[in-house]
Amino acid sequence: MISSENNPPAPEELNDKEPLRIILAEDDAEDQELFVDALEQTDVPSEVTIVENGQELLDNLRDETQPDPDMIFIDFNMPVKGGVQALEEIKADEGLRDIPAVMLSTWDHPSAVEDAFEKGADLYVQKPSSFSGFVLILKKVFLLHWAKGLLGPVRKLFFVSEKNISRGDS
Template structure:
């Protein structure tokens, strides 16, 4: 099932930024809700479309009636088509390859991280254990993204987890 939610965080009449168009590929409903709630808390004006596996993600991206998203978040472990397989197909498609792709995983295995990097992911994020951690992490991801640090990631900036980000920002 594909759902779409609009989140307009700025008050009416203010200088509202265009909402960020996000597709979240995540099969866990709780993780979908956590992600959307954390975006709200991080005050990232966004329109989130959720899909539940890599095949739904590809179908949504290839739908000509929908504009491409600004960024996609892809859970590594999903049914039907896993995140890394979907990433590989996205990055080999000339129409889709320039969309920034952030991999999400509960694991931080170096081989997984390297494999995602080699397949063209722009960032690999270890899912935080807490809501606060998720909010902080999303703030960092969007700060990195909008300063264009993701255009050509370097490996040292590529892996993000709660352990290697400061709680002071």
């Protein structure tokens, strides 16, 4: 199988590949379960590590016995250390800054989105209100990742919500 940046692999072509290593930083058990279930529906081979706050995320990323993830999903609001604060520390760390970081939040307020991008988020995803919306959003995130779209994001494109996915916007 040959793929290029312009033609990212289809999920069914990924079964021969190494699983995508993902860390999900999310304190809500229902949101954790929703994420994992939606991820399974994308048919993307993956391994998910779940941490419940920003400090656990940083500890995991700095643990040299753990492999670096391919992508991290960070909830905006978490106890102990919030998502934006953890993101800021990750992007300030030379060994971690290149890991694509996707912020997850129920908020779509422009100041929250702007703050996440200022701290280094590669993508800001508004948590969907439906399971099918979550599956669609994850597929879009992975498509952007494989197309190297998470490098140097364009903010209009890189705020993803269920509304703009269902309308077919980029």
